Amino acid sequence: MSDAFFSEVTGRIPYAGLDSTDPLAFKVYQPDRxxxxxxxxxxxxxxxxxxxxxxxxxxxxxxxxxxxxxxxxxxxxxxxxxxxxxxxxxxxxxxxxxxxxxxxxxxxxxxxxxxxxxxxxxxxxxxxxxxxxxxxxxxxxxxxxxxxxxxxxxxxxxxxxxxxxxxxxxxxxxxxxxxxxxxxxxxxxxxxxxxxxxxxxxxxxxxxxxxxxxxxxxxxxxxxxxxxxxxxxxxxxxxxxxxxxxxxxxxxxxxxxxxxxxxxxxxxxxxxxxxxxxxxxxxxxxxxxxxxxxxxxxxxxxxxxxxxxxxxxxxxxxxxxxxxxxxxxxxxxxxxxxxxxxxxxxxxxxxxxxxxxxxxxxxxxxxxxxxxxxxxxxxGELERLRAERYVGWSGDLGRSILKGDAALELLSVRVLSGDIDPRPVSGRQEMLENVVNRAIWSVDRAELAAIGTPVGAAGRG
CATH class of the missing domain: 3.20.20.150 (Divalent-metal-dependent TIM barrel enzymes)
Structure with missing residues (x-):
């Protein structure tokens, strides 16, 4: 491996893990993981x-x-x-x-x-x-x-x-x-x-x-x-x-x-x-x-x-x-x-x-x-909650709209009769954001478990 231009790096950059302080080593990236x-x-x-x-x-x-x-x-x-x-x-x-x-x-x-x-x-x-x-x-x-x-x-x-x-x-x-x-x-x-x-x-x-x-x-x-x-x-x-x-x-x-x-x-x-x-x-x-x-x-x-x-x-x-x-x-x-x-x-x-x-x-x-x-x-929680939000489209009404069987007139009649009277449903955005944050924060535990380090021992000198 040539050292003509980057002589300070003497070989291929290694993986060293989260505890490494080597600036010329990967902390997370492992090609074969x-x-x-x-x-x-x-x-x-x-x-x-x-x-x-x-x-x-x-x-x-x-x-x-x-x-x-x-x-x-x-x-x-x-x-x-x-x-x-x-x-x-x-x-x-x-x-x-x-x-x-x-x-x-x-x-x-x-x-x-x-x-x-x-x-x-x-x-x-x-x-x-x-x-x-x-x-x-x-x-x-x-x-x-x-x-x-x-x-x-x-x-x-x-x-x-x-x-x-x-x-x-x-x-x-x-x-x-x-x-x-x-x-x-x-x-x-x-x-x-x-x-x-x-x-x-x-x-x-x-x-x-x-x-x-x-x-x-x-x-x-x-x-x-x-x-x-x-x-x-x-x-x-x-x-x-x-x-x-x-x-x-x-x-x-x-x-x-x-x-x-x-x-x-x-x-x-x-x-x-x-x-x-x-x-x-x-x-x-x-x-x-x-x-x-x-x-x-x-x-x-x-x-x-x-x-x-x-x-x-x-x-x-x-x-x-x-x-x-x-x-x-x-x-x-x-x-x-x-x-x-x-x-x-x-x-x-x-x-x-x-x-x-x-x-x-x-x-x-x-x-x-x-x-x-x-x-x-x-x-799977994000996927489950997203699918749950659109579950109505797998019912009779949703399928009829998408297939073109329900014209504006027909839908208007059903709404006027009271047959269709929807109520707002929470989008639960903050809860979903918490799900994402939980995954971000939990990666630390998964990393430590992968290398066999007790979670409570992390950061000890």
């Missing part, structure tokens, strides 16, 4: 993103990069820099011990002077990625094309008013979809960061929707043409960098896909911070996607409650993630999706080793959230 009869690693399917962790220098709009990232040195030859970046990334992935990674084309291969130059660079780097995947056993959860950074995409990619820009975007997606298939990627993501508007004064909404639909149809057509078996995933976000993004949230994307007969071709990649920017909880967006049959994969992160932008911080709240995981696990879990840590360090976390601290904490949070979700499922 069985949860509801399935390995923890197979439930979570954790991936690391290459963009924030290996292609961002720690800059922001007010200041230059702060991170120690020698592979981002602007003086390096582009191919030398690309090779060093991959060396650093796969050393990190191997030592962290996660099964997957995700990347954009421009994370690993910068644009050249011509499209032919760009393609040659991408193909060279894809060869190198394939070699490193074979060496480490790390797999590709999903690939994607960066259709938002280059100035040509300032007015959008698929929704750009210039069809020549749309053509370049199409060529870029084709290349990256081909590369994703070649690398055995399990999904392909489309995030329309520039598919929206800054002002309606120069925007033809109907024209741009038509363009967007046709572009996505071309992507689906190419997927079938090349025999790519993975899922195509759309990632909703309400705004930023645009004032308004067309893929606003789950409900918006669902309506768009159904309107353009694309619902059978695409599912959704949901990001926690995007959900909160849209005014929803992450729990809501996950539940909405599952209910619509559109759930695909997750970008796991969080926003800052004080800020109204996409801060992409590492997840650290079991309370929030446990509810999302409850919905995912009770619906059957991931298919080809997983939890991609679309997360970035704070600018003052300067050291390379900070990447390990951040990812270890996030993965432990996911693992603990999974245990809470499993406890809720095994207990």
């Amino acid at each position: 069985l949860v509801l009869g399935k390995r923890m690693e197979d439930h979570l399917r954790v991936a690391v993103c290459l963009w924030h962790s290996f292609n961002w220098p720690g800059s922001d709009v007010f200041g230059v990069g702060t991170f120690d990232r020698p592979w981002l040195d602007a003086r390096l030859d582009p191919l030398v820099a690309a090779r060093a970046k991959l060396d650093a990334a796969f050393e990190f992935l191997a030592k962290l011990g996660v099964p997957y990674f995700c990347f954009h084309d421009r994370d690993v291969a910068p644009e050249g002077k011509t499209w032919a130059d760009t393609q040659r660079t991408l193909e060279t780097v894809i060869d190198q990625i394939a070699g490193r995947m074979e060496q480490t056993g790390v797999r590709l959860l999903w690939g994607t094309a960066n259709l938002f950074s280059h100035p040509r995409y300032a007015a959008g990619a698929a929704t750009n008013p210039d069809p020549e820009v749309v053509a370049v975007a199409a060529a870029q997606v084709r290349s990256m979809l081909d590369a994703t298939k070649r690398l055995g990627g399990e999904n392909y993501v489309l995030w329309g960061g520039r598919e929206g508007y800054e002002t309606l004064l120069n925007t033809d909404l109907a024209q741009e929707e038509t363009q967007h639909a046709r572009f996505l149809a071309m992507v689906a057509e190419h997927k079938h043409r090349i025999g790519f078996k993975g899922m195509l995933l759309i990632e909703p976000k309400p705004q930023e960098p645009t004032k308004h993004q067309y893929d606003y949230d789950v409900a918006t994307v669902r309506g768009f896909l159904e309107r353009h007969d694309l619902a059978g071709e695409f599912r959704l990649n949901l990001e926690a911070n995007h959900a909160t920017l849209a005014g929803h909880s992450f729990h809501h967006e996950v539940a909405a996607a599952i209910a619509a049959g559109l759930f695909g994969s997750i970008d796991a992160n969080r926003g800052d409650y004080q800020n109204g932008w996409d801060t992409d911080q590492f997840p650290n709240s079991v309370d929030e993630l446990a509810l999302a995981l409850y919905e995912i696990v009770r619906s059957g879990g991931f298919g080809s999706g997983g939890f991609n840590l679309d997360t970035k360090l704070r600018r003052q976390s300067l050291d390379r080793t900070d990447l390990f601290h951040a990812h270890i904490g996030a993965i432990d949070t996911l693992a603990r959230s999974l245990l809470v979700a499993a406890a809720l499922i095994e207990d």
Whole structure:
């Protein structure tokens, strides 16, 4: 295992348990631990993103990069820099011990002077990625094309008013979809960061929707043409960098896909911070996607409650993630999706080793959230109470309404006669919230029991 870039981490991150104070050890995450009869690693399917962790220098709009990232040195030859970046990334992935990674084309291969130059660079780097995947056993959860950074995409990619820009975007997606298939990627993501508007004064909404639909149809057509078996995933976000993004949230994307007969071709990649920017909880967006049959994969992160932008911080709240995981696990879990840590360090976390601290904490949070979700499922009380609330729909009246046998007139007659006279029933929200908290708190007891430590002995020196 190479130590060229992360020499402070001498081997694979171990599991050490809740009592460990080792900052470079997992406290909860055990890949082979069985949860509801399935390995923890197979439930979570954790991936690391290459963009924030290996292609961002720690800059922001007010200041230059702060991170120690020698592979981002602007003086390096582009191919030398690309090779060093991959060396650093796969050393990190191997030592962290996660099964997957995700990347954009421009994370690993910068644009050249011509499209032919760009393609040659991408193909060279894809060869190198394939070699490193074979060496480490790390797999590709999903690939994607960066259709938002280059100035040509300032007015959008698929929704750009210039069809020549749309053509370049199409060529870029084709290349990256081909590369994703070649690398055995399990999904392909489309995030329309520039598919929206800054002002309606120069925007033809109907024209741009038509363009967007046709572009996505071309992507689906190419997927079938090349025999790519993975899922195509759309990632909703309400705004930023645009004032308004067309893929606003789950409900918006669902309506768009159904309107353009694309619902059978695409599912959704949901990001926690995007959900909160849209005014929803992450729990809501996950539940909405599952209910619509559109759930695909997750970008796991969080926003800052004080800020109204996409801060992409590492997840650290079991309370929030446990509810999302409850919905995912009770619906059957991931298919080809997983939890991609679309997360970035704070600018003052300067050291390379900070990447390990951040990812270890996030993965432990996911693992603990999974245990809470499993406890809720095994207990069954939430499911029982939810089913009980809708039990009337399995009776004669409920069935007749859903089957279409009860018209407004018939129902009106029964209400007028007094045959139907309902009384309010408590939703018991606070009790349900207590059920969730009980599961969160009881995980400590389950953990201690699993390692054979008496509950009363916990915390003794």
